[in-house]
Amino acid sequence: LSTFLCIAVPTATLVVPRVAIGQSQPADKKKAAKAYVDAGLAAQNAGDYATALSMFGKAYELVPHPVLLFNIAQVHRLAGRAGQAVDFYKKYIAAEPTSPQAKTAREFVTALVYGLS
Secondary structure, eight states: OOEEEEEEETTEEEEEEEOOTTOSSOHHHHHHHHHHHHHHHHHHHTTOHHHHHHHHHHHHHHSOOTHHHHHHHHHHHHTTOHHHHHHHHHHHHHHSTTSHHHHHHHHHHHHHHTTOO
């Protein structure tokens, strides 16, 4: 099983996938994906949303962990792209409907759809 590390920042909750021993992904892909996630988080925290999206997308290509969909949604939301954020939050919810972050994703979808954010 994967575990999650949640990092609270003033504008968002960032969810970082932690790679667990025994997953089916090769170690080199996991290591590269983690490097992309780390770079994506740094870019997001710096307000460089284009780079953050690129890094999270590359990580997802290597290790398609659903939590990366949440991270991509967060970047779109922070960049003011509500439609794209909603799409990725919905993909995350479909993949992880009972996760703690799914509740947060549902709240963001409601806020974005009804203009509450």
